[in-house]
Amino acid sequence: MSSNGLSFNPSPDYESCHSLITSYFYQITIGCGAVRCSNRNCFACPEGPRLDPTSAALLAVKLAQSPTHYLCAGAAITVPQSLQWTETPANADVIPLRRQLATALEGTNVQSQVDLATSLKRVLSDPDSLSWSFLRGAKPCRANEESSGIDFEATEESYRALMRPQQTIAMINAQGELTDGRLGDVVAAAFEDLFRGAVLPALARSGAAQRYEPLRLFVVVLMWPGLMEPEYHTPIFKRLCGAVNQLTPEQREVLQRWLGHCPPRMFREVIVAFQQFITIYVNEYRCIDDHVAAATKVLGILYAANQVARLVSYREFYNDAINELVDFTEDFGRWRDTQRCSFSFCAHPYVLDPSTKSRLLQLDANHQMRSQIRGALFRSIFGGAECPYLILKVRREHIIRDTLLQISAVAHGGDDLKKPLKVIFKGEEGIDEGGVQKEFFQLIVRLMFDLNYGMFTHDEESRTYWFSPTALENAREFNLVGKVLGLAIYNGVILDVHFPMVVYKKLMGLTGTIDDLDDANPGLARGLRQLLTLEGDVTEILGQRAFVAEYEEFGRMKSHALVPGGDSMVVTNDNREEYVRLYVDWLLQGSVEQQFSAFAEGFHEVCGGPALRMFVPEELELLICGSPSLDFHALEEVTCTEDGYTRDHPTIRAFWEVVHAMSTEDKKRLLFFCTGSDRSPIKGLGSMTFVISRNGPDSDRLPTAHTCFNHLLLPEYTDKEKLRRCLYTAISNAEGFGLM
Secondary structure (H helix, E strand, O other): OOOOOOOOOOOOOOHHHHHHHHHHHHHHHHOOOOOOOOOOOOOOOOOOOOOOHHHHHHHHHHHHHOOOOOOOOOOOOOOOOEEEOOOOOOOOOEEEHHHHHHHHHHOOOHHHHHHHHHHHHHHHOOHHHHHOOOEHHHOOOOOOOOOOOEOHHHHHHHHHHHOOOOOEEEEEOOOOOEEEEEHHHHHHHHHHHHHHOOOOOOOOEEOOEEOOHHHHHHHHHHOOHHHHOHHHHHHHHHHHHHHHHOOOHHHHHHHHHHHOOOOHHHHHHHHHHHHHHHHHHHHHOOOOOHHHHHHHHHHHHHHHHHHHHOOOOHHHHOOHHHHHHOOHHHHHHHHHOOOOOOOOHHHOHHHOOHHHHHHHHHHHHHHHHHHHHHHHHHHHHHHOOOOOOEEEEEOHHHHHHHHHHHHHOOOOOOOHHHOOEEEEEOOOOOOOOOHHHHHHHHHHHHHHOOHHHOOEEEEOOOOEEEEOOOOOOOHHHHHHHHHHHHHHHHOOOOOOOOOOHHHHHHHOOOOOOHHHHHHHOHHHHHHHHHHHHOOOOHHHHHOOOEOEEEEEEOOEEEEEEOOOOHHHOEOOOOOHHHHHHHHHHHHHOHHHHHHHHHHHHHHHHHHOOOOHHHOOHHHHHHHHHOEOOOOHHHHHHHOEEEOOOOOOOHHHHHHHHHHHOOOHHHHHHHHHHHHOOOOEOOOOHHHOOOEEEEOOOOOOOOOEEEHHHOEEEEOOOOOHHHHHHHHHHHHOOOOOOOEO
């Protein structure tokens, strides 16, 4: 009699039922592989059996003898011999690695060392055995589409113990001779044998079930530190990448989800291994072959896993060798010609840094601009003159109205918006070679975000702007704001715009959450989080709070029902999570749907397309706003001097002494004065061209600048104080003054 009251009387056909009994035993003890099975005789069922091995064996025999079928689809498996790091109850099919390793290394027992090496080689080179090794609880368990069952910490400890450089043991070599060798070499040799064979799992289907266990070997090998060693790139790394890329899309998606459960430190090490492999081939061998392509694609699986799990920064996927050495004009061409070219880095933008993506966006913009110019010239031949540029003629005092009227007059579809932009301030001299358009963008953005204009609200704590929920009559203006941002990107101009990150997420098609509210309205975000964690009865503490969102309109507080009848519905402990979710959704989506839709439509009409989709939201912000970091020491290092000035000239030395002593705001004014923008390029001030020329001898003349060329014209002041005074006067009156 067993502990659960079942008894077993052997029948004559017991031996013939052995396979069925084994299948039932594994179904009862480790499940059928489903996430939530409905069979109450399956471990994967929430209400299923939780029995000790003896009771499970007796129940398996009873089910096998029953005329009713209780076996789940996919439950018929065979569990091979496996390696497990931690100690388990006695099991002939489990090799307790930590105990065997301790026994083999604690003395001079040669046989125990040979046995250990033999076990390692046999299990690690066999796809089935490896797929059942290093599991949670050190015992067999099924894998499903959400969980691999792998014990990542145990895998890490095992590799750490096996990969010690001086760890040598006795073993039998290929010639059958007794010799000494490193444990790490045994592991490497086993993995070489593994990938010489057929490791691609044929995930056998049985009814609606699917076996995922064979995929586990890829996770175990990906965690192996030896992947960082160049000596294993050819025999193991390349074959691993090739095998992963031959998996079906469904299998790669499962692998991606599993990798999202990896501890961040181990996940980062896997990324480093792939980055190192790609860097060696691109940098040392100057080679972009099928192996680099395969490694980049596997890195994409890791990137997709990280997008969900957020284990490391997205910046960890940038590859410096690719960004610095690849000819992206050629790569961009391959990307556009997908029928003839199967691989380009442009199709895998996670390895590209914002500077490279910005160059690609400009390549795309220039390509479209050239197409528009050629089209305009062609049409002018046969249909009359047509300007190859988008020319805006505006008055400073009516800059928004003039811009809105002229951009609105552009034909729907925005093809003219893809022409190079030229700006003319009416009543002012000057040809726009870049500087005038920079000033135009600065002025119009400042006016559009003026709170008196009523389009945006401003949060004092986060210092960000958000769409006013009451500005329902400003669709054309919001559309203009979107077009202005798009035109700035398209024409390579950075703007001083202060949006919360959720705006860039929404532009990329993502939805905002309460985490995004931290950036847009941190005070409200804190209040909503406090509501979620409040202990006690919410109604007693907060009173009869209605299911509404509150906002201010023209100085008066108004409310919006989050659900039908929300005015009479009270927030309670049971529904507060729904209340917070609906509140955040209304604030970030519903309350500004019309305003944001008009804004996004204008933005994408100008610069939407495949190249823009390379960016993540954080990179899009950097593209539009530039880098907020102003390193003027880096700018000093790259500055060129002309017309009699040298780096060591007394006036130049005095200039930099004055600059480095400036406040941040004054440095921004200086940058605006010299370049037409107070933000630095994506890669910082050290990446830009900056020229200082001598503009005559010492005099009372103020410095001037060619903003379109980042060119400062500086008189040869002989007195540092005079230089400081004249420079401050010039930069404090920069708009329409001293700019050429």
